[in-house]
Amino acid sequence: MTQERALLHVRDFEEEARRRLSQPVWDYLAGGSGDESAVHANQAVLDRLGLRPRVLTGTAGPDLGTTLLGRPLRVPLGVAPMAHHRLFHPEGEVATAQGAGSAGALFIASIFANRTLQEMAGAASGPLWLQLYWLRRRDQLEKLVASAEEAGFGALVLTVDAPVVARRPRDLRNGFSVPADVRAVNLDSSVMATTHRAVTGTSALAAHSAEQFDTSVGWADLAWLRGRTKLPLLLKGVLTTQDARLAVEHGMDGVVVSNHGGRQLPGAVTAVAALPEIAAAVRGRCAVLVDGAFRHGSDVLKALALGADTVLIGRPALWGLTCGGSTGVAAVLGLLRDELAEAMLLCGLPGLDLVDRTLLHPHDRPPDGRPA
Ligand SMILES: Cc1cc2nc3c(=O)[nH]c(=O)nc-3n(C[C@H](O)[C@H](O)[C@H](O)COP(=O)(O)O)c2cc1C
Numbered sequence: 001m002t003q004e005r006a007l008l009h010v011r012d013f014e015e016e017a018r019r020r021l022s023q024p025v026w027d028y029l030a031g032g033s034g035d036e037s038a039v040h041a042n043q044a045v046l047d048r049l050g051l052r053p054r055v056l057t058g059t060a061g062p063d064l065g066t067t068l069l070g071r072p073l074r075v076p077l078g079v080a081p082m083a084h085h086r087l088f089h090p091e092g093e094v095a096t097a098q099g100a101g102s103a104g105a106l107f108i109a110s111i112f113a114n115r116t117l118q119e120m121a122g123a124a125s126g127p128l129w130l131q132l133y134w135l136r137r138r139d140q141l142e143k144l145v146a147s148a149e150e151a152g153f154g155a156l157v158l159t160v161d162a163p164v165v166a167r168r169p170r171d172l173r174n175g176f177s178v179p180a181d182v183r184a185v186n187l188d189s190s191v192m193a194t195t196h197r198a199v200t201g202t203s204a205l206a207a208h209s210a211e212q213f214d215t216s217v218g219w220a221d222l223a224w225l226r227g228r229t230k231l232p233l234l235l236k237g238v239l240t241t242q243d244a245r246l247a248v249e250h251g252m253d254g255v256v257v258s259n260h261g262g263r264q265l266p267g268a269v270t271a272v273a274a275l276p277e278i279a280a281a282v283r284g285r286c287a288v289l290v291d292g293a294f295r296h297g298s299d300v301l302k303a304l305a306l307g308a309d310t311v312l313i314g315r316p317a318l319w320g321l322t323c324g325g326s327t328g329v330a331a332v333l334g335l336l337r338d339e340l341a342e343a344m345l346l347c348g349l350p351g352l353d354l355v356d357r358t359l360l361h362p363h364d365r366p367p368d369g370r371p372a
């Protein structure tokens with residue numbers, strides 16, 4: 001990583017990445033849907049939560065080790081699924097997989113990854129999962145599921161908050177499309193052609209989703225997926241207790257509580273506001289992951305206190321990738337890990353098993369995730 005000043009906070013990587021990326025790619029990465037109020041609410045809801053430290057607990061260096069779906073994880077952190085990592089670094093998802101692995105974190109590859117499942121599996125030293133959108137072309141899904149299982153992926157994450165890619169004003173203004181050399185290599189090129197078609201005033205990603213995503217899928221269709229794989233299945237984009245319970249009833253092994261980083265439903269409740277009731281509704285019956293605006297280790301600790309098993313990091317992983325490939329990803333995740341360890345020490349907590357709701361003052365919990 002070559003830069004003029006030390007990158008000491010995750011936000012330093014953001015600034016550096018912004019300098020390095022073209023305006024349309026930066027806008028795609030940073031932007032959200034509508035007026036982007038959900039992007040800001042994600043951050044604001046975390047900022048409003050105050051941690052309550054206990055003192056004189058005689059705690060030494062805390063242990064960050066945990067388990068997720070029965071597998072050990074060195075840190076309760078993962079990289080959220082994000083499309084097209086070659087927009088940010090020529091090595092794409094191979095670098096992200098390496099960086100996540102060296103920090104001890106989970107990596108969830110997107111269905112729209114630019115490196116093959118085998119390349120990512122070869123590069124990953126930690127847990128590696130694959131995210132899916134429900135495409136109209138079920139043959140493609142079927143093939144992907146089989147290949148992921150064969151390549152050694154540990155779980156599949158079906159994203160359910162995007163029957164279509166929402167209107168994102170920055171992408172519309174930029175007429176955003178994916179460059180021809182950035183290819184979602186795990187799918188037929190016929191399925192992806194529209195993502196490369198630039199049309200002024202439209203987003204090629206939105207046009208592509210309208211063409212290729214199957215909006216007719218319902219809960220009953222999950223049996224089709226369940227019947228095709230032995231891998232654990234999770235749903236990403238769950239924001240209500242009703243849907244979390246339905247996920248468990250339909251045999252899902254986990255949920256990712258998420259508003260997609262404020263990129264889908266404008267005005268959506270924040271994941272952090274929805275998390276406590278969802279964790280309570282499914283407690284012990286399936287894994288609970290969360291994402292959205294985690295930018296400091298103390299943010300991560302707040303989500304763990306509200307019932308999350310693991311916290312996923314979105315945009316900051318791509319800031320790290322932009323700044324320094326695998327080293328940059330490892331640096332961002334390493335910072336969050338070290339900050340989390342420090343926050344736990346300062347709260348008098350020796351391990352994650354002692355992290356619970358008492359860490360947060362009840363009055364600090366926002367009623368509905370919107371900033372006051
Ligand atoms: C550039 C970008 C691409 C994304 N692509 C996907 C994707 O392919 N599949 C998916 O389920 N979510 C996708 N997401 C959403 C992330 O998984 C995650 O929910 C969100 O970014 C978390 O918020 P954060 O960026 O504030 O940490 C994407 C997000 C970004 C920023």
Ligand SMILES: CCCCC(=O)C(=O)O
Nearest residue numbers: 083162165205209260263
């Ligand atoms: C087709 C959707 C692209 C990835 C995505 O989910 C996002 O940009 O948020």
